[in-house]
Amino acid sequence: MAKAKEPKMLDDLFHDTLKDIYYAEKKILSTLPKMAKAAQDKQLRAAFEKHHRETEGQIERLEQVFEDIGKKPQGKTCAAIVGITEEGAEIMSEYKGSPALDAGLLAAAQAVEHYEIARYGTLIAWAEELGHSGAVRLLKQTLAEEEKTDEALTQLAKTAVNQEAQAA
Amino acid sequence: MAKAKEPKMLDDLFHDTLKDIYYAEKKILSTLPKMAKAAQDKQLRAAFEKHHRETEGQIERLEQVFEDIGKKPQGKTCAAIVGITEEGAEIMSEYKGSPALDAGLLAAAQAVEHYEIARYGTLIAWAEELGHSGAVRLLKQTLAEEEKTDEALTQLAKTAVNQEAQAA
Numbered sequence: 208m209a210k211a212k213e214p215k216m217l218d219d220l221f222h223d224t225l226k227d228i229y230y231a232e233k234k235i236l237s238t239l240p241k242m243a244k245a246a247q248d249k250q251l252r253a254a255f256e257k258h259h260r261e262t263e264g265q266i267e268r269l270e271q272v273f274e275d276i277g278k279k280p281q282g283k284t285c286a287a288i289v290g291i292t293e294e295g296a297e298i299m300s301e302y303k304g305s306p307a308l309d310a311g312l313l314a315a316a317q318a319v320e321h322y323e324i325a326r327y328g329t330l331i332a333w334a335e336e337l338g339h340s341g342a343v344r345l346l347k348q349t350l351a352e353e354e355k356t357d358e359a360l361t362q363l364a365k366t367a368v369n370q371e372a373q374a375a
Numbered sequence: 376m377a378k379a380k381e382p383k384m385l386d387d388l389f390h391d392t393l394k395d396i397y398y399a400e401k402k403i404l405s406t407l408p409k410m411a412k413a414a415q416d417k418q419l420r421a422a423f424e425k426h427h428r429e430t431e432g433q434i435e436r437l438e439q440v441f442e443d444i445g446k447k448p449q450g451k452t453c454a455a456i457v458g459i460t461e462e463g464a465e466i467m468s469e470y471k472g473s474p475a476l477d478a479g480l481l482a483a484a485q486a487v488e489h490y491e492i493a494r495y496g497t498l499i500a501w502a503e504e505l506g507h508s509g510a511v512r513l514l515k516q517t518l519a520e521e522e523k524t525d526e527a528l529t530q531l532a533k534t535a536v537n538q539e540a541q542a543a
Contacts, residue, residue, distance in 0.1 A: 215473035217540035223469075224482065227462070286465070287486060290458025294395070297454070301391075305383035314392065314497040318455060318490060325489035328529070329482040336537045361496070369504045372385035 221333045222278060228326045229269050230282030235319060236262045238292050242316065245299045248309045248371060250363055255316065258356050265352065268345045272334075275341045291318050310372035313364050320357040327353060389501045390446060396494045397437050398450030403487060404430045406460050410484065413467045416477045416539060418531055423484065426524050433520065436513045440502075443509045459486050478540035481532050488525040495521060 239262065243255035273280040295315035302308040327350040334342040407430065411423035441448040463483035470476040495518040502510040 215470050215475045217475050220475040220479050286458040286461040290454040293454040302383050307383045307385050307388040311388050318493045321489040321493035325486045332532055
């Protein structure tokens with residue numbers, strides 16, 4: 208027999224979305240080394256490696272947020288990040304050995320960053336509404352890192368990677 | 376026998392990514408009416424309806440970009456948008472009838488916007504590199520609309536939807 212559903216409030220949504228981004232960060236952590244290995248440009252490889260280290264810290268922050276709201280850190284399959292990273296894998300396979308590979312990898316990484324920027328922006332707004340000030344502080348640190356990573360990738364695209372993609 | 380692969384350049388990547396976002400925009404066009412129907416807040420419903428009309432214009436612009444580069448408008452399954460919209464569908468089902476439904480729908484829409492913002496930003500940089508000035512102009516118009524939609528959703532979350540999600 209189906210259990211009668213409790214009405215879901217903002218704190219349920221906050222918790223569910225925390226699980227979603229926790230899963231996503233772990234997926235990103237396992238994907239970045241593959242992207243670093245595939246990258247042809249040294250600066251792009253270094254950018255992926257740097258973000259891999261940052262992601263480890265972001266996962267720890269999420270675990271602290273779970274603790275702050277009295278919950279156990281737990282992931283929930285995030286269909287969005289599965290799809291976004293699948294596109295990155297397609298690029299690695301379809302553009303392998305091609306001049307445009309790095310431009311495609313970089314763009315795939317920016318799609319990942321933008322998903323995270325959307326999610327952390329949302330989580331911060333909800334944490335503020337719910338009065339979880341510790342969570343707000345932690346999530347804002349991560350959001351700032353994601354925005355910085357996105358900006359660094361944009362610069363790298365403009366100064367190197369996009370030109371290389373068009374050079375014979 | 377497998378055909379020897381041609382090395383892929385930035386113009387191939389631009390064309391492939393154009394197909395990806397063309398598929399994504401059509402998927403978004405079919406998803407927005409469902410989100411508008413599900414929304415409980417009138418302003419949120421109106422925002423989804425407005426963006427539905429904008430999306431029609433964005434699809435037409437993409438068709439013009441295809442034409443500008445001498446290609447037929449054609450979509451290619453975009454795993455990212457499939458995953459992102461799947462998360463929106465989960466919210467509609469899991470939060471149906473709950474106070475937090477609208478906050479979840481709004482967040483799902485912002486995840487969609489951020490995917491588009493990432494993709495259009497990338498396409499503009501590539502179009503600039505490739506010297507497709509007509510495409511740059513068209514894509515920038517759409518990017519500005521996406522950014523405005525995202526900002527309007529942020530305001531709506533802060534001024535109404537997030538509070539409603541916590542009200543009994």
